[in-house]
Amino acid sequence: MRFVSIALVTAVGLSVTACGSNTANRTIESVRQPVVTRSHLVLDVNIGNTGAMPVAEQRRLAGWFEALELGYGDRVSIDDPNYGANADAKAAVEALAAQYGLLINDLAPVTEGNVSPGTVRVVVSRSHASVPGCPDWSHRSHTDFQGRTSGNYGCGINSTMSAMIADPEDLVRGVSDDGDNQARASKAIRAYRNKNVGGQ
Template identity: 70%
Template sequence: MRIVSMALITALGLSVTACGSTTANRSVYSERQPVVSKSNFVLDLSAGNGGLSTAEQNRLSGWFEALELGYGDRVSIDDPSYSASSLAKTAVENIVASYGLLVSETAPVTEGHVQSGLIRVVVTRTAASVPGCPDFSHRSHTDFQVRTSENYGCGTNSTLSAMIADPEDLVRGQKADGEDQSRASKAIRAYRDKNVGGQ
């Protein structure tokens, strides 16, 4: 009878160990992290010495509307032959400015060759997502070693990915170079220096 009991206890212990071996995360760090993907959209425009024609400007505006251009998008001009006039680039910058954006100084490398007399407008768009979330494959799993499941952190990271305005902030954050610190602390100084109770 004693031998049977020991065998039963050993079998239960091995089964619990087997169930707990699927999850190796023993911290509160989420295994499911946001992944940022980047896509480039290109449009070649005819740019003469007189700048962009009205038809080309309307074509560019319609393309921006179809892409739903907005905050977080990067717009750049690719002119490897330097054949486009400054008037053409200024016309592109004015259209981009109507969307509240600025034209980036450098353009990413794209497929194909820009022919002479053309300029390429590149819209770089980033998106954030959390692959594999949600994961309820081990919903009924009971772990006696206090290890987090595969689904841990899916809700927080998925919500962050959906709400963030510029997904590139998840990669490199915001730069503070060139900011006026005295201006940034103006509200704090006003709060500290205010007259309380007529003093």
């Protein structure tokens, strides 16, 4: 298993770096913006010449998924050097990923190294959001006569949002409005109203 990491910046932000910079930030836009880091975890699974995944390899893959604590926000893809010829192996990966409520992505990201013949590479892409430089207490006693915001401005809300968001990549791409947002939001309300409380 190898580990590859890339960074995606969620916003360009302002051209200032901190409270003590020469550029005045007099807006309500925070200098400290969330940064999303994506990691690719890979596992090469042996399938031999049959194109089907042996039971032992299925168990190894299932154990790997369990060790990673696969869940919402993770993306699973298959890097197949035979360009989809190993349909049985792909079906086995899809069945294991479905146990975690995940679908297989059509395109696999580029990872380090080549996929050996007789194997398929299963890639789990995972994202993490954080706000670099927060908190910043370096200018606590700094007196600013230019009306600039402090280096800590926005750290609280942006750090909290980064920690709470279910899928960090939503900070990069956003979520498309597919028309069922209201129905999804009302599910919790309906469940609360329809629950049986105290034997009623």
